[in-house]
Amino acid sequence: MACTGYPGEAWGRRRVNPINQSRKRMNLMLEALAAQPADALLGLIKLYNADPRADKIDLGVGVYRTASGATPVFAAIKSAEARLLETQDSKSYLGPDGDMGFVTALIPYVFGAEFDRARVDGMQAPGGTGAVRLAVEVAARAGVKRVFMGTPSWPNHAQIIAASGLELVPFAHVTPEGTADFAALVAALNTAGPGDAVLLHGCCHNPSGVDYTGQQWDAIAPLLAQRKVLPLLDLAYQGLGEGMEADAYGLRTVLAAVPEALVAYSCDKNFGLYRDRVGAFYAVTGDAGALTRAMANGAAIARASWSMPPDHGAAAVRLVLEDAALTAQWLNELDDMRARIREVRDRLAAAQRVGSVPMAPVGNQNGLFSILPLSPAQILALREDHGVYMAGSGRINIAGLTGDNIEPFLTALRAVTA
Ligand SMILES: Cc1ncc(COP(=O)(O)O)c(C=O)c1O
Numbered sequence: 400m401a402c403t404g405y406p407g408e409a410w411g412r413r414r415v416n417p418i419n420q421s422r423k424r425m426n427l428m429l430e431a432l433a434a435q436p437a438d439a440l441l442g443l444i445k446l447y448n449a450d451p452r453a454d455k456i457d458l459g460v461g462v463y464r465t466a467s468g469a470t471p472v473f474a475a476i477k478s479a480e481a482r483l484l485e486t487q488d489s490k491s492y493l494g495p496d497g498d499m500g501f502v503t504a505l506i507p508y509v510f511g512a513e514f515d516r517a518r519v520d521g522m523q524a525p526g527g528t529g530a531v532r533l534a535v536e537v538a539a540r541a542g543v544k545r546v547f548m549g550t551p552s553w554p555n556h557a558q559i560i561a562a563s564g565l566e567l568v569p570f571a572h573v574t575p576e577g578t579a580d581f582a583a584l585v586a587a588l589n590t591a592g593p594g595d596a597v598l599l600h601g602c603c604h605n606p607s608g609v610d611y612t613g614q615q616w617d618a619i620a621p622l623l624a625q626r627k628v629l630p631l632l633d634l635a636y637q638g639l640g641e642g643m644e645a646d647a648y649g650l651r652t653v654l655a656a657v658p659e660a661l662v663a664y665s666c667d668k669n670f671g672l673y674r675d676r677v678g679a680f681y682a683v684t685g686d687a688g689a690l691t692r693a694m695a696n697g698a699a700i701a702r703a704s705w706s707m708p709p710d711h712g713a714a715a716v717r718l719v720l721e722d723a724a725l726t727a728q729w730l731n732e733l734d735d736m737r738a739r740i741r742e743v744r745d746r747l748a749a750a751q752r753v754g755s756v757p758m759a760p761v762g763n764q765n766g767l768f769s770i771l772p773l774s775p776a777q778i779l780a781l782r783e784d785h786g787v788y789m790a791g792s793g794r795i796n797i798a799g800l801t802g803d804n805i806e807p808f809l810t811a812l813r814a815v816t817a
Contacts, residue, residue: 439791447788455786456808458799461605461767462673463639463736466801473671475729479718483711493710495701496694497523501713502679504720508643509634509664509681511651518654520690521681522697523708527635527665528555529701533680534631534661535563536700537693538596543629547587548598549573549580551770551792553605556598556633568595572607573770577760579611585622593627596661599653601634602646603766606794610640610765616649620656630657635665638733639740640765659684661693666716668767669733675712736798740767743800753809754816761797770794777815785811 443459462470472480496502502521510519524530535546546560549572560567570587571580591597599619602610611619623630632650640646654660659682666677682693701708719725747769748762761769773781773793781787787808789795800808 443788443790446782450786450788452786454804454807456788456799456804456811458787458789458795458808460799461796462798463668463671463740463767464796464798464801466739468799468801470671470673473729473732475719475725475732476670476672476715478725478728479715479722480711482718483714487714490710492707495522495698495707497708498710498713498717499523500721501677501717502681504717505664505666505679506681508720509637509647509650509662510654510683511647514651514654517687518685518690519681519683520694521662521679522694522701523713524663524678524680524701525705525708526667526676526678527633527663528559528678529676529705529708530663530665530678530680531556531631531633532559532563532704533697533700534633534663535559535565535596537661537680537682537696538629538631539563539565540696540700541629541693542594543596544594545591546596546598546631547591547628549584549600551606552598552600553633553635560598565596572604573609577607577609577757577764579609579615581611581615581618584611584619588619588622588626588628591626591628595626596629596631597623598631598633599649601632601637601650602640603636603768604764605635605766606768606770606790606792608761608764608766608769608797611649613648613652616652619649620652623653624656624658630660631663632660633663635663636668636766637664638669638730639737639767642737643730643733646765654683659686659689666712670712670716670719670729672712672716675715676709677712677716678708740797743797743805744769746805747797747800747809750809754813756812756816767796767798768794769797771812773816780815781811785814787811 440459447457464470502523506519524533543565545566545568547568548556550569557567571583574580604610630653632653634650637643637646662681664679667673680697682690684690719729744762747758750758752758756771771793778789778791778793
């Protein structure tokens with residue numbers, strides 16, 4: 400065979416990988432890739448799994464847990480899945496919009512029964528994450544350059560904003576007392592204007608559990624309109640805070656005051672579908688042409704990213720919402736989850752103060768998460784000395800606490816903060 404000069408040619412004869420010898424000469428592109436920081440939460444899960452202590456406590460992973468520590472499939476979803484198995488007669492493509500029956504069935508729950516349907520259109524997305532990505536990318540295509548956002552926030556928000564080429568303008572979300580820093584939001588909004596977007600959590604703020612009060616939303620909504628900014632509303636935990644209706648109060652108040660907004664919605668927590676990736680992206684505007692274009696841009700982004708969203712979970716949610724009995728069952732299950740989260744919060748708040756940590760604010764916060772003001776050394780000591788695992792920010796998953804482990808947790812917290 401003629402010698403081609405390709406460095407791999409002599410590989411069989413010399414038993415040395417010639418590519419390794421000539422790496423520099425070949426100018427290999429992948430060698431230029433920057434290392435990426437390891438995902439802190441995934442690292443924590445690994446450590447937790449490797450910990451042999453029987454009484455270890457996982458407050459890291461962000462999923463709901465029952466009083467026995469399980470994250471079960473909702474019974475309403477199980478029934479819907481059984482029905483789906485029986486009745487689904489094709490898995491042919493649906494298109495980048497996904498299951499529009501699912502998208503439409505959610506509208507009254509998110510926007511309210513009375514909402515003007517002509518103002519809203521939506522499409523399915525792979526989870527709330529996919530929906531946030533669509534909202535931020537569509538905002539960028541609409542000319543938005545900066546996204547104002549209270550911090551700390553769900554870490555992926557900043558990553559998505561950066562990945563979409565937008566500038567993040569942070570402002571404080573939480574006061575030292577563990578309430579919403581309304582003054583910081585107002586001050587930030589006063590420096591924002593057309594061309595800016597403002598990302599707000601609808602309820603159950605991740606990671607702090609700190610939500611704006613109804614009164615604060617009443618003031619925020621007209622301010623957003625006055626500053627002519629584009630609201631990006633992320634509703635990922637509806638029903639886990641104060642109830643399905645109450646948790647939508649902020650979003651609905653904003654939408655009643657502003658001419659246009661983008662909404663990212665997740666069903667992964669309130670239907671327990673985490674790994675099935677169920678979300679929706681909505682645009683709200685009074686202009687029919689703008690609405691069509693918002694959806695067309697969303698569909699174009701989806702087409703170039705995941706092409707079409709996964710079907711199964713969204714189809715199961717649609718079946719739940721189309722059936723009155725399954726809807727009632729789902730809402731009951733959600734009520735039970737919320738009641739359990741509230742019960743744990745009340746128990747923590749009743750402790751008032753544990754060592755140096757004020758616990759009372761936890762009782763006024765909402766949803767799965769709260770942040771405890773702990774130092775990195777205290778978080779490490781909790782993990783190493785007491786088997787209590789939490790995020791490096793001090794975020795705890797309230798639902799990780801049960802009747803069995805809440806007292807040991809408080810004892811460990813006292814020990815490291817005394
Ligand atoms: C505030 C917020 N938005 C969106 C999401 C995305 O949720 P998912 O992609 O799991 O539906 C999360 C998940 O943790 C979140 O906390």
